[in-house]
Amino acid sequence: MPLLQWKSAYSLGIPSVDHEHRELIGMINEVYDHMEDAADPVAIESCLEDIYASIASHFALEERHMREARYTEYDAHKDEHENLLDQLLEMMDEFADDPQSGRETLRKSLADWFGIHFATFDARLHESLGDHHG
Numbered sequence: 001m002p003l004l005q006w007k008s009a010y011s012l013g014i015p016s017v018d019h020e021h022r023e024l025i026g027m028i029n030e031v032y033d034h035m036e037d038a039a040d041p042v043a044i045e046s047c048l049e050d051i052y053a054s055i056a057s058h059f060a061l062e063e064r065h066m067r068e069a070r071y072t073e074y075d076a077h078k079d080e081h082e083n084l085l086d087q088l089l090e091m092m093d094e095f096a097d098d099p100q101s102g103r104e105t106l107r108k109s110l111a112d113w114f115g116i117h118f119a120t121f122d123a124r125l126h127e128s129l130g131d132h133h134g
């Protein structure tokens with residue numbers, strides 16, 4: 001069973017953002033599968049780099065929508081995006097230094113790390129944008 005499952009709660013009602021949420025969930029599930037298969041750390045590292053790049057560009061897209069909508073929670077949401085990217089970089093550094101402990105950290109944290117953001121910050125954004133962007 002994939003680690004992260006798509007939920008309608010993850011939908012913001014903005015097709016481009018929702019499409020990316022689905023893609024990111026797919027990428028996170030894929031890197032987990034690699035970790036389960038005890039794949040070569042270099043392959044996992046390159047997967048993580050792809051995830052980092054995709055997430056950074058996803059956050060930029062979401063932030064653009066928030067600015068256009070003059071979203072009142074913009075600053076807090078953007079800060080949280082920056083925190084998440086910092087945390088992901090830390091996990092990637094740990095994995096590069098010590099694949100075994102890095103793998104454990106990623107297994108424990110990666111799904112929550114992103115799923116919680118979807119379910120809180122992105123869900124509030126969805127509520128605020130309402131149907132206007134549906």
Ligand SMILES: [Fe+2]
Pocket residue numbers: 021058062122
């Ligand atoms: Fe998002």
Ligand SMILES: [Fe+2]
Pocket residue numbers: 062077081117121122
């Ligand atoms: Fe977000």
